[in-house]
Amino acid sequence: MKLLDVRQLHLQFQEVNDQVLSNISFSIDQGERLLLLGPSGCGKSTLTYGINGIYPRELDGTMTGDIQFRGNSVASYAPGEMSQHVGVVFQDPESQFCMITVEDEIAFGLENIHTPVERISSRIDHVLQLVGLEGARQRSIQTLSGGQKQKLALACVLAMEPELLILDEPTANLDPIATRDFIQTIQALQEEKGFALLVIEHQLDGWVSFIERGVMMNRSGELVYDGPIRDWMNRHKSALQCQGISMPAVTQLAMEKEWLDQCSHFPLTVSDVITGWRGSKEQITFPPEPRGSHSTSTILQLSSISWMKRKSRIISDVSLKIRKGEFIAMVGENGSGKTSLSRVMAGLQKPTKGNISFLGKPLSSWKEIDVRKHIGYVFQNPEHQLITDTVYEEIAFSLRVQGIEEYKVDQQVREVLDICQLNGMEERHPYTLSQGQKRRLSVASMIVDHQELLILDEPTFGQDAQSTEQLMTLLAQRQEKGATIVMVTHDMELVDKYADRVLVINKGEVVADGHPHKLWCDDGLARWQLNYPVRIQLQQQVEREGLYVSS
Template identity: 35%
Template sequence: MTFAYPPLIHNGDPVRVYQGLSLQVEPGARVALLGPTGGGKTTLAYILAALAPHMTGGTLQGVARVNGRDVAHTPPAHMSTDVGLVFQSPDQQLFNMTVADEIAFGLEGLALPPDEIERRLAAILADVGLQGLEERPPWQLSGGQQKRLAIAAVLAMRPPILVLDEPLGGLDPVGRRTVMALLERLRTRHGVTILLIEQHAEFVARWADRVLVVADGRLRLDGTPREVFAHVHLLEAHGVPVPQMAALTARLRAHGLDVPLCLHVEEAAQALPAPRRVVAPPVPPARTAPPAVEIEHVSFAYEQETVPVPALQEVSCTLPQGQFVALVGANGSGKSTLARHLNGLLKPQQGRVRVMGHETHAHPVSFLARMVGYVFQNPDHQIFAPTVREEIAFGLRNLGVSASETARRVDDALQRFGLHVYADVPPAVLGYGLRRLVTVAAVWAMRPPIWVLDEPTTGLDAHYTAILADHMRRLHAEGHTILLITHDMALVGALAERVLVLHAGRLVADTTPRDLFIQHERLAEWGLEAPPLARLLAARRIPPPSPLTLDTVAALWATTP
C-alpha cells in the first residue's frame, strides 16, 4: 500500500506517508504500532477507519481491506460499524453536553434498546472511573478524564476492531492500568481485534502480542515485544521509545557486562549482578533566590449547574527564581487548574497568587504573559495562525519586539525544534506531535523568565522528547524558573530538583524526586508510580542517584569508568 496526502501549500508536492507498506493482522490480535513523530501512525489509523482518503483527500494505491471491506470503496459511516477509532486528541471526538450523553450517543446510533444503553453506560462509567460524573460537561473534565471518556464512548459500542491512537497520553498509572484491563476484557469476552498506537513502551512491552514499527514510510520491525525491543539501537535511531530496562541492559552490555536483555523491572532485578559502586546521592543545597511564584491558601471551584465542584483547596507553596519544579498528581487532581492561576487565566476565589511580586488578580493575562510562558496541555487550544512562522512570531509582536529581532528569534526557534521545513505550512494540518512542538517553539521565542509546561511531551517520540528535555535543561541552567506538569515520572527524575504532589485538590507532598520515589505506598495512595529505574534500585536496595537517568544508573554497574 502507498498513500500520500494532498499538497499542504499551493503548488506544493503531495505529502508521501507510506511507500509499499504490507502487513496482515489476525482476528483477536493485540497489536501495538510504534514509530517516530510524524511517521504516519495516525494516518494508518485514518486509513483503517476509511477516513483517509475519503475525508482527508489524498491518493491510496494498492489494497487495504478491513474486515473484508475495501477501504477505497467503503464510506467512513459504513466502516464505523466494523472499526472503532479513538482519536489522539479527545477534542476531536467529544461534542455532547454531558458525559452520559457522550457515551450514549454511539449506542443510540446502533439502535440499542434503552435498557441495554443504560446497562452499558453504567458498566463503562465504572470501568473507566468516571462514575458520579454522568452530568458533568466534558469540557469541565481534566485532560486525562477527557481521554478516558473518549475511550469509554468507543469501547461501549463494542466494535469488532478497535484502533486507539495514543490512548495513554496524559493518563496517570491508574488510568493506564484501567485501559489495559478494559482492552483485555474486550479481547477475551468479545474477540475484539486491537491496534494500539502508543509511545508508552513499558505498557506495550506488557500488553502486546505483536509490535509493528513504521518509519520512513515502511514497516521496519515486526515481531513480539521481546524480539522488537532487542533492537534498542535501531529503535533509538528512529526516535522510537524503548522500555527503560531494555535501554539500561543494552547500555550495560555495551560496557561489557554479560546481562540478558530485560524488558521489565522484575527481570532486571534478578538478572543484574551487584553494582560496581554505590555512591550516596549528594544533598542539593537549599535555594535562597527571591520568589518567582508565591501561592498562598489558594482555593478554586468550577461551577456545574450552580453547584461548586472544588478543584483546589488551600494550596500554598513558593517557587524560587531559577528552580525546576515538577507538578504531579492523578488525573483530576487540580494540576492544570493550579497552573492556569500563574498566568491569570484563572483567578483565585480564595487566597492570592503573586508572580515576580505582582498580584495576578490585579493584572490582565497580557501583562502576566510577559513573565509566564504557558504551553497548554492540548496544542489545539493554542495554535491559530496561518503558518508555523506566523504562529511563532505572534507572541513576539504582541510584546513589541522589533521586526528584525522577531525574525531572528523565529528563525532560531524553527531551527532548534526542527520546524524549518514546516515554516510556511499551516500548523493545523500538522500531526499532533508536531503541533505540540510548534507551541513550545512559540513560547521559546518569547524568552519568558517563568515557564509552565502542561504535559509537553504527550504525542512526542523519544527523539523529540530528548530535544525538549535538553532545551528545558538549558533554560534551567540559564536561570529560568520552570514548572513542569507531567505523568512521565522518568522525566521528573531526570530533570526536576523539586516535586509538588497534588491529590484531590490539596498539596500533599513537597519534596525531591529522590525522596518521592522511595515512598511507594504513598505514591500508590496518590495514584502515582515511581519510574522503572527507581523501582529497580528500590528492589536492589540501592539509593537512587540524582538526576535519575539511564546514564547515571548505568554508571553504577558499568565495568569501565
C-alpha cells in the same frame, strides 16, 4: 481471511509535497495484538483514518493502494459503517465528542447501531465501570479533566463492541496508576472478548508485557519492520534511537548502566532484569543521583489560593513559594486540579480567594502584555493557543507584538524552528500538523520569548523519544541560565531525571512538597495514583530479594 489487510498504501496531502505514507503493507488476524511504533509525524494517526474509513472520503489529497476489512475494501463501506467494526480512540479525545453529557455521548453511538433501548442503560454503566468513570455518568463532558476525557472516549468505543480496537496514544493523559490499570483492563478485555488490538504508543512500558509483535515506521512514512518487538530492539538499538522510537524505561536504564550482559535475553520489563540478576554474583548498587541547588529568591508566591468553578471547589487554600531557578514537577491523579493550579499560577485564571505576587508585585496589578513577557504557558491541548495561519507566523506573533525588528524576529524564529524540529514546515497551517508537531509548535511559540518563568502542562504528550529528550534538554538549559520551570506531568521518569522539587496535588490541595528523593521514600504513592520511576522499582525489588547492597 485476514481481519485487516493493508496493501501498498500511499498517501499524500494536497499541500504537502512529500508522501505521508509510502508503500505501507501489513495485516492483522482476528484476535491479534500489535504495537504501531514510529516517530511523531510519521503518519501513524493518518494510517488509522484510512483503516476506519475516514480517508479517502474526507482526504484533501490522494491515496492509492487498498485497505481491506474481512476481504472487502474499506472504501466500499457506507459512511460511518466502519465504526461498527473498527473502534478508534483518537489521540485528541475531544475531536470525537458530539454530545453534552457523559451518558449521552455513550448512548449516541449505541442508538446509531440500533441497540435496544432496554439494554442501553446497563451497557453505559458497564463500560463506565470498565474505565473507572462510575461516578461521572451525569457529568458534563466539559467538566472532565484531560485524562477523564480519554477514558470516556474509550468507553464510547468499548460500548460498540468492535472487532478491531485501535488506541492512539491512549495513556498519554493518564496518571501512572490509571495507566497501569488501563493497560491491565485492555489486556483482560482483549483476552475475554477476542477483538484484535492495534496500539499506537511512544511509552511502551506495560504494553510490551503482553504485546509481542511490532510494526515500525520511519520518519519518511515507510514500514521498516514487522515482527517480534524484542528481536528488533535487540538488533537495531541505535537505529531505533535515531528514529526517535522509545524503548521501555527499564531497557533504557539497563543500557545506560551496562546491565545487558547479565540478562539472559534483551530486557523489556523489570522482571527480565531481575531474572538476569538472580544468577549473577555481582552485587547491584543504586547510588543517589545528585541535584543542583537553586536560589532562595522568590519569583512567584501564592497565598491561601482557592478557586471555585460552578460551585465546586477545584483549588483549596494553596500557599506556595516558587523560587528562582527551580525545576518543579507537578504531579497527581487525573482531575486533581494540576492544570487549574498551573493556570492560576500563570495568571490565566483569577483565583476566587487569595493573593498571588510575581517578582514582588501583585500579579493582578501587571498589564497582560507585560505578564506574557515574563511568564510563558504551554496548554495541555496545543490547539487552545494556536491563532495564526502558518507555523512561522505562530512563532513570530509574540515577538512582533513587542515591536522587535523584523530581522531579529526572523533570526529568533529560525533558531526555535531548528530546536523544535519544525524546519520545512514554516508555511504549513498549524492545524494540518500531527498532534506531536502541534505540541512542539506550542512549545516553540512560548520559548521564543525567553521568559523567566515557564509553565508547561504535559509538554511531552504525543512526543517521540528524540523530541522528548530535545525538549527536556532545552528546558534544562533554560534552567541553567536562571529560568524557573514548572511542569505538569504524569511521566515519573522525567520527574526522577529533571525535577529538583515535586508538588503532589490531590483534590485541589498540595499534599506533598519536596525533593523527588523524599517522595520515592514514601511507601504509599498509590494513594495519590502515583507510581515509582523504574529505577526505584528495580531498587525496591532487588532489596526484597536480597540482591542489593547500599552504596
